[in-house]
Amino acid sequence: MKALLIEVWKRLTPWSKTADVYANDIDNAYPERMDRLINNSVTAKSAAAIMVQYLLGKGYGPEADATVVNKSKSLKLADFAADVADDLVKQRGVFIHINYNALYQVADFSVLPFEWCRIGKKDSNDYAGKVAVCKEWLRPKRSDIELIDVYNPRKKVIDAQVEKAGGWEHYKGQVLYINMDTKLIYPLSRIDSVAEDCDSEAQASVYKNRLLRKGFFGNTLVVTRPLVGDSLVPGTPAHQHAETERDAFQKAIKDSLGADNTGGVLCLEMDFAGEKLEDAVLIKQIESKIDDKLFEYTEASVRENILVAFNNLPSGLVKTNDSALFGNSGEAMREMKRTYWENTTRERNLLTAIINRLLGQSADHSSLTVEPQKLTDDADIDYTG
Known part of the structure; x- marks a missing residue:
């Protein structure tokens, strides 16, 4: 206790x-x-x-x-x-x-x-x-x-x-x-009684924002065969030329995706089997890892608690989207207003x-x-x- x-x-x-x-x-x-x-x-x-x-x-x-x-x-x-x-x-x-x-x-x-x-x-x-x-x-x-x-x-x-x-x-x-x-x-x-709920709602927004800004969401993954061979000795003219070619290739890939690319480009080199082009270059879009259903439940829960703290404010009076406002009949809206008054x-x-x-x-x-x-x-x- x-x-x-x-x-x-x-x-x-x-x-x-x-x-x-x-x-x-x-x-x-x-x-x-x-x-x-x-x-x-x-x-x-x-x-x-x-x-x-x-x-x-x-x-x-x-x-x-x-x-x-x-x-x-x-x-x-x-x-x-x-x-x-x-x-x-x-x-x-x-x-x-x-x-x-x-x-x-x-x-x-x-x-x-x-x-x-x-x-x-x-x-x-x-x-x-x-x-x-x-x-x-x-x-x-x-x-x-x-x-x-x-x-x-x-x-x-x-x-x-x-x-x-x-x-x-x-x-x-x-x-x-x-x-x-x-x-x-x-x-x-x-x-006072829902301070943590207010903070939870704010932190949920911060979390999603960080995933979008700093996570892999929106990035493009480009995987190619090694562009600089293992047989080349570092520091030699041949190795430097290969490095320059690699930088030019990666820049061309990024430029081809456009300046409005949501995230960025991650270039990875690894060995592939096969001789076809699709076996030599792989381009993959990294999808979001945000669990919308989890956030939907959490945000709905804290939202309800917060509205109760404000003298049981009916959720239909809080204009978050069109359905919340217009999804009720005119009489239902009037009754909510009378109740909250x-x-x-x-x-x-x-x-x-x-x-x-x-x-x-x-x-x-x-x-x-x-x-x-x-x-x-x-x-x-x-x-x-």
């Missing part, structure tokens, strides 16, 4: 004395690793894009599309919502930077990259008052780590923070941290609540509330990521 438990991988959040933060896994690189696994897996990347689309629906209407929520970054509300949705889908959490004006109203807000943020030290009440922001956590320098106060919109709290910072001109604002795993310091990624209700409601919460405290947009428009047609879904 002990040996078994050692083999079971677990994401840990140890305290990092060098950076004064809770590390996100032993190497403090969990968010980056999960994001890379998603991007390397065509299924995970497609599934994430579709789930984000279902959280956003068809958008929040023309007013939301025109609303700027961060002037310094020219960030519109629609783009902000997409940034929040992306982190909720992939990391199951999000860090949002909020700036206030002197009237204690939200002046602007934007999403901080999840991989940049770590939680600072907790007090006796298990409350962490700071979020540490750094672009590189592998070997961070203290001078590169920026500490920002955790979100608390109360006037009294903001006053104390502004005073401690040395005035409004030095105040860094606050960070609203949303964690969908409330019992954990950091949320587990959407693909329900499957993503929690995340969509959370996204909407975050946006409306910030808009309600905003200096310029307090009267605006949004609600995502439901997806009604396949054309509403962007499969490209």
